[in-house]
Amino acid sequence: MKQLNEFIYQKSGPLTDELALAPSALGILPQRLLPDSAAPMVCGFCSTGCSLDVHLKDGIPVNLTPTKGCPVNTGEACPKGWEALAPLKAFDRATTPYMRKGHGRLEPVNWDAALRIFAGRFKDIQSRHGNDSVAFLSTGQIPTEEMAFLGALAKFGMGLVHGDGNTRQCMATSVVAYKQAFGFDAPPYTYQDFEESDCLVFIGANPCIAHPIMWQRVCRNKNKPELIVIDPRKTETAMAATRHYALKPKSDLVLLYGLAHILIKRNWIDEHYINAHTSGFEGFREHVESFTPFYVSAATSLSVFQIQELANLIHRGKRVSLWWTMGVNQGHEAVRTAQAIVNLALMTGNIGRPGTGANSITGQCNAMGSRLFSNTTNLLGGHDFGNLKHRRKIASLLNIDEARIPARNSLAYNQIIEQIALGKIKGLWIIATNPAHSWIGQQEFRHILKQLEFLVVQDMYHTTQTAQMADLILPAAGWGEKEGTMINSERRMGILRKVAKAPGQALADFAIFKLIAHYWGCGEMFKAWQTPEAVFHILKEISRGTPCDFTGIRDYAMIEAQGGIQWPFPQGQVPQENQRRLFSDGKFFTGDGKARFIFEAPRPVLEDVCNQYPFVLLTGRGTSAQWHTQTRTAKSALLRAMYPQDIYAEINPEDACGLGIRDGQWVYVSTRRAEIKVRALVMPSVAQGHIFVPMHYEAANHLTLPSFDPYSHQPSYKMAAARLAKAPYYYA
Numbered sequence: 001m002k003q004l005n006e007f008i009y010q011k012s013g014p015l016t017d018e019l020a021l022a023p024s025a026l027g028i029l030p031q032r033l034l035p036d037s038a039a040p041m042v043c044g045f046c047s048t049g050c051s052l053d054v055h056l057k058d059g060i061p062v063n064l065t066p067t068k069g070c071p072v073n074t075g076e077a078c079p080k081g082w083e084a085l086a087p088l089k090a091f092d093r094a095t096t097p098y099m100r101k102g103h104g105r106l107e108p109v110n111w112d113a114a115l116r117i118f119a120g121r122f123k124d125i126q127s128r129h130g131n132d133s134v135a136f137l138s139t140g141q142i143p144t145e146e147m148a149f150l151g152a153l154a155k156f157g158m159g160l161v162h163g164d165g166n167t168r169q170c171m172a173t174s175v176v177a178y179k180q181a182f183g184f185d186a187p188p189y190t191y192q193d194f195e196e197s198d199c200l201v202f203i204g205a206n207p208c209i210a211h212p213i214m215w216q217r218v219c220r221n222k223n224k225p226e227l228i229v230i231d232p233r234k235t236e237t238a239m240a241a242t243r244h245y246a247l248k249p250k251s252d253l254v255l256l257y258g259l260a261h262i263l264i265k266r267n268w269i270d271e272h273y274i275n276a277h278t279s280g281f282e283g284f285r286e287h288v289e290s291f292t293p294f295y296v297s298a299a300t301s302l303s304v305f306q307i308q309e310l311a312n313l314i315h316r317g318k319r320v321s322l323w324w325t326m327g328v329n330q331g332h333e334a335v336r337t338a339q340a341i342v343n344l345a346l347m348t349g350n351i352g353r354p355g356t357g358a359n360s361i362t363g364q365c366n367a368m369g370s371r372l373f374s375n376t377t378n379l380l381g382g383h384d385f386g387n388l389k390h391r392r393k394i395a396s397l398l399n400i401d402e403a404r405i406p407a408r409n410s411l412a413y414n415q416i417i418e419q420i421a422l423g424k425i426k427g428l429w430i431i432a433t434n435p436a437h438s439w440i441g442q443q444e445f446r447h448i449l450k451q452l453e454f455l456v457v458q459d460m461y462h463t464t465q466t467a468q469m470a471d472l473i474l475p476a477a478g479w480g481e482k483e484g485t486m487i488n489s490e491r492r493m494g495i496l497r498k499v500a501k502a503p504g505q506a507l508a509d510f511a512i513f514k515l516i517a518h519y520w521g522c523g524e525m526f527k528a529w530q531t532p533e534a535v536f537h538i539l540k541e542i543s544r545g546t547p548c549d550f551t552g553i554r555d556y557a558m559i560e561a562q563g564g565i566q567w568p569f570p571q572g573q574v575p576q577e578n579q580r581r582l583f584s585d586g587k588f589f590t591g592d593g594k595a596r597f598i599f600e601a602p603r604p605v606l607e608d609v610c611n612q613y614p615f616v617l618l619t620g621r622g623t624s625a626q627w628h629t630q631t632r633t634a635k636s637a638l639l640r641a642m643y644p645q646d647i648y649a650e651i652n653p654e655d656a657c658g659l660g661i662r663d664g665q666w667v668y669v670s671t672r673r674a675e676i677k678v679r680a681l682v683m684p685s686v687a688q689g690h691i692f693v694p695m696h697y698e699a700a701n702h703l704t705l706p707s708f709d710p711y712s713h714q715p716s717y718k719m720a721a722a723r724l725a726k727a728p729y730y731y732a
């Protein structure tokens with residue numbers, strides 16, 4: 001491995017094209033640094049997928065500006081986008097692999113040693129406990145080509161069966177809801193719908209903070225639209241809306257069935273659409289019979305008038321679009337709630353036309369890539385591990401032995417954690433996610449992580465909460481330091497470019513996977529996987545004939561020239577319309593081509609408020625300048641100046657008054673799992689009896705309750721019973 005070491009060490013030298021020095025035996029081809037010019041590329045934070053022009057001088061990125069005239073962001077970016085280069089220069093970048101030594105400290109090691117340890121330790125665990133004893137957790141924040149490489153390497157190369165991603169925390173509910181209702185995980189909309197709708201209903205979504213550039217598109221709507229927000233909090237979006245319905249947390253399902261009840265009773269439904277394009281409506285009609293306005297009012301805390309008004313607004317709209325995000329997806333009955341939204345769109349014929357749709361907004365920059373190509377919940381490209389035909393197809397396209405493809409689905413994230421707790425899974429490889437901050441119920445989770453025999457974390461930084469628990473850290477290049485494609489919320493593929501050199505020995509995840517394949521002894525299997533673009537062509541073939549067929553995309557250059565291309569884009573399609581929505585022909589991806597009405601009786605939450613814990617604890621996004629666990633956004637001085645440095649809780653003034661709490665004071669929030677100290681932010685954004693703690697501060701998930709939707713296994717981050725006090729519990 002002398003050659004490899006040479007390659008790694010030479011890489012730290014002047015601006016050489018590091019991967020060109022890779023031993024040809026490894027088959028890594030160079031990822032080219034761009035020449036000096038403005039390079040348009042898709043932003044690496046949220047799923048809006050804004051295009052940013054990175055400006056280079058002497059081969060170094062000096063600044064960036066939002067791309068003008070592209071179909072997504074039309075010349076605008078939010079603060080995170082403007083500061084996208086800052087996290088690359090952070091002091092705590094992992095610039096070398098680290099290994100935990102006998103005395104317990106993490107110490108730098110070279111790549112050769114790190115990769116030997118990686119393969120040696122995982123193989124040893126597998127040989128003692130079977131292939132199922134090693135698992136991986138991946139992400140929605142690396143390019144599709146890297147995700148596909150990771151999934152194929154882990155499952156077909158290393159023989160792992162279990163691997164899931166942080167998209168479980170985020171989009172699993174929408175995936176299951178869409179698959180069951182439409183026959184494929186297919187968000188139907190295009191961003192133009194924000195501008196064409198005349199009634200937009202946002203359910204459990206706060207786009208002003210979480211998707212600011214999508215919100216800019218809403219603001220450009222010329223139809224004087226009705227902007228309706230359904231959220232227990234008076235969020236920034238609710239304040240900008242024309243109507244806000246502050247329902248009781250987790251009562252959405254009852255409300256949505258109640259709306260369906262009124263629409264049916266008044267015959268405000270589209271019988272023609274229902275008959276021609278859907279199945280299961282009669283059962284649904286019976287199901288919602290008992291959801292009378294009085295019943296719904298009692299369950300949701302909304303008045304009968306408000307519920308009727310909302311039904312009326314949906315009826316009056318000619319182009320009604322329904323948008324949902326985490327207030328729906330992160331719930332105890334999340335899948336059925338998302339499907340209740342789908343049902344409303346179907347029964348009123350609000351789908352497939354401009355300005356309509358049952359539209360799940362995605363979270364991470366490439367959650368949509370992960371949903372299709374991470375090889376976790378689906379076999380590559382939305383295929384099914386349990387389907388022999390699908391396994392044969394993929395095996396033949398990848399030129400591998402069919403027996404290498406597991407015939408079983410992976411366990412879901414929470415089940416992987418359970419298996420670690422039971423001692424069945426002993427090795428874990430975590431890539432581009434920081435679960436020791438973001439996973440639900442940290443007390444229990446960290447305790448469980450410590451039971452692992454071997455934990456590998458692959459991240460840009462060696463300082464993340466999860467990296468600090470690792471036995472081995474693999475240093476990764478970040479956004480801007482590598483190439484690939486990502487898929488945004490409206491199914492648009494965009495390009496990521498390499499505009500900067502990763503620091504020290506950090507490597508693109510793509511190159512790390514290639515090296516691991518070599519050290520594992522399965523490098524031959526990935527001989528053709530030389531560059532991200534080569535993998536793009538492989539994935540293209542895999543997509544042929546599926547709902548996400550993108551065989552019509554010639555190459556990266558074509559994506560760039562079009563400002564991104566939405567799937568489906570089958571061979572023969574001519575690029576003309578750059579805003580395309582699904583289901584305009586009323587045909588869905590189910591066996592009979594009809595969309596399905598799916599429904600179920602609402603259930604109580606796992607942990608409701610009580611005398612001891614009388615507050616509902618809500619969590620979510622705090623500001624547009626903070627990204628998740630803050631490993632990236634906290635590195636920008638500009639962004640840091642835009643949000644409170646201390647963890648805080650939004651508290652209603654009446655509650656604060658009752659407890660003698662002043663604004664800005666330190667107070668204690670406790671749940672049955674933990675007690676944390678936060679600054680009181682006294683404001684009427686939250687209703688009486690509710691507290692909101694942003695997820696960006698580490699302590700937030702010490703409070704949350706590990707509970708999950710039964711179908712999607714998505715964590716219910718937005719409901720726990722809490723207590724609030726001026727002094728800690730034991731003094732109170």
Ligand SMILES: Nc1nc2c(c(=O)[nH]1)N[C@H]1C(S)=C(S)[C@@H](COP(=O)(O)OP(=O)(O)OC[C@H]3O[C@@H](n4cnc5c(=O)[nH]c(N)nc54)[C@H](O)[C@@H]3O)O[C@H]1N2
Nearest residue numbers: 204205206210249250325326327363364620621624627628
């Ligand atoms: N600035 C910034 N932007 C981001 C992110 C970030 O970290 N920072 N993360 C990205 C990611 S991955 C995601 S998934 C998205 C998330 O985007 P959003 O889902 O819009 O953000 P959240 O704040 O998590 O949750 C939205 C709202 O759900 C409400 N809610 C809570 N419980 C209920 C309920 O029972 N019913 C209803 N109807 N509403 C409820 C909350 O009050 C909150 O206002 O944002 C993306 N964009």
Ligand SMILES: Nc1nc2c(c(=O)[nH]1)N[C@H]1C(S)=C(S)[C@@H](COP(=O)(O)OP(=O)(O)OC[C@H]3O[C@@H](n4cnc5c(=O)[nH]c(N)nc54)[C@H](O)[C@@H]3O)O[C@H]1N2
Nearest residue numbers: 170432433434438458459460476478619628629631695717
């Ligand atoms: N209480 C509460 N908790 C929540 C939520 C909530 O609403 N409430 N929301 C949940 C949701 S929707 C989500 S999506 C999750 C997000 O949770 P996480 O995925 O844990 O959050 P991030 O901070 O985005 O972590 C991404 C990690 O990848 C690293 N990284 C970035 N780019 C690269 C790269 O190119 N390569 C590699 N190898 N590493 C990279 C970053 O440094 C960071 O450590 O949080 C969930 N947690």
Ligand code: SF4
Nearest residue numbers: 043045046050078081
């Ligand atoms: S809205 Fe999202 S994609 Fe656009 S600049 Fe901001 S973080 Fe990036």
Ligand SMILES: [Mo]
Nearest residue numbers: 169170363364
């Ligand atoms: Mo997310």
